[in-house]
Amino acid sequence: MTHEITVIPGDGIGQEVTPAAVEVLEALEIDFEFHEAEAGDHVAEETGEALPEETYDLAASTDATLFGAAGETAADVILPLREAVDSFVNVRPAKAYPGVDALRPETDLVFLRENTEGVYSGHEDRLSDDLSTLTRVVTTSASERLAEFACDFVEDGEYDGFHIAHKANVMRETDGRFRDAVLEVADDRGVQTEEVLMDAFATHVCLDPTQFDVVACPNLAGDVLSDLAAGLVGGLGMLPSANVGPDRGLFEPVHGSAPDIAGEGVANPAATIISAAMLLEYLGHDEEGQAVRDAVEGVLEDGPRTPDLGGDASTEDVTAAILERL
Amino acid sequence: MTHEITVIPGDGIGQEVTPAAVEVLEALEIDFEFHEAEAGDHVAEETGEALPEETYDLAASTDATLFGAAGETAADVILPLREAVDSFVNVRPAKAYPGVDALRPETDLVFLRENTEGVYSGHEDRLSDDLSTLTRVVTTSASERLAEFACDFVEDGEYDGFHIAHKANVMRETDGRFRDAVLEVADDRGVQTEEVLMDAFATHVCLDPTQFDVVACPNLAGDVLSDLAAGLVGGLGMLPSANVGPDRGLFEPVHGSAPDIAGEGVANPAATIISAAMLLEYLGHDEEGQAVRDAVEGVLEDGPRTPDLGGDASTEDVTAAILERL
Ligand SMILES: CC(C)[C@H](C(=O)O)[C@@H](O)C(=O)O
């Protein structure tokens, strides 16, 4: 069976790290057909639209999409792409790799971020010259879908349970609904849960990240708390992510287009290559996914390093070293 | 002139740290009249209401309120109290003190948190069995009021300018309004500003907190990001805060009621006593405020320590040491 993969390098270092990840996928004994597609600032500048319809349609019809990064237009690209794959959960591991300088080297977390609603549902109104509103949406159905995923994730990964981070003491009806729905599913499934307020989580994860492993949260909480965890493991450069939908997925590093180093060929490809490992696992190629992870971790530990990790290797050097270990 | 001060110890360690701060205030040559008032879980258990009307009325009529902590009912107590003093900004310094074990000892930040709207405006609706909404409110007037305060704060403190943390790439209309209003005021006042997305801030403040000093943000962003900063300076135990209104203020440690250690007499009074220093400064007693800060910092550096800071001193020991230095 051929897997159809949309590849969207996007802007800046996306143009460097995405081809590196494709090289890694191509090195495996798996039948892929790659469809390269355009998106990002450079497309918007030419055509006025950051996300061409062809790109959206490809993402919405292929088995998986690998996305690099977008610049100023990131929200115009990423949010519709998540919708194109009907993604209901954004899986964001934040792990400190051996050999990588991290504020909290013991960090090993996975955020399961609700990926369709919350403040991202996008209903905003300008009600007067002085006043604007945003309608934050929370449904039981989306919360349950996330909870089922979280339970599967905990069972598959043999975790003890998961945390639910929310702000239901203030957003009583909406985050209350989220919390209650998640708790009920977990309870039915016999999966242990513990609640934590999102603000308290922010303090406690700094003080001792080993208190947590899997953390399910509403959309914006997942956005901010996973970026916080990135700060504990040495920066966004190391974080992969999977936007999981029922039939297809979108895989992207959490970092942006890094215009300051774009074009120099020194971008760290690790997050994108681990995102490709998540793509492999999503498509059922667990063994190859693990092999890619092992190769990346090996190189991070004692292989060539890009400047962000204190080395002077190029993206190509690092990719070659990863390919060699595969 | 006598300053009328409402004192609300609240629950748990609030009952221990609040009297400590009052003792410090009483030691100064300033004419205070203290009005002790009730609030919190223990009141709710007795009367069904966490915040008695008398307490609200006192906070709404005295010059300043010193609040300790509340347990489960925190939101029912703190949010109305902030309203009672008509507070439009929550000033939250997060500073690592010499001698206190901190993840990032170089942290020295002040959050200026919008204190009236955002998701805290509290309009939630249960629209169906599946769907609830929350109406997030942002006004130009509240944003401008915060911005004027931020500009004064920057000028008084001789800071270079301030950061504006927001999520206007997603909440375009509401956080866009917030950002534009703040930028315009700062521009008119000739105060430098820099924008940062709240998620990016979460990463960058971990990597290098010295990039930031004053950070203005919407309500929930300020809640989460200041708690994150608490994690960098060694925990919530060290964070004071001032809820500033035009005519009165509410001063409270950022920490909670800590039921695990309540009643043992070992709660760290530092955050509450520094909150009392902020109260002094709010009332125009800058010199005394500074004296209290100096005394607390001196004791933190080489005086007795409560168990949270690795010592075995009691709240009383620490308070006595602070009083001695005054
Ligand atoms: C670019 C932005 C819309 C996006 C988000 O908020 O989800 C980004 O921060 C992320 O986390 O992938």
Ligand SMILES: CC(C)[C@H](C(=O)O)[C@@H](O)C(=O)O
């Ligand atoms: C208790 C809660 C309502 C409150 C808030 O969210 O503002 C608290 O977290 C705080 O930061 O003072």
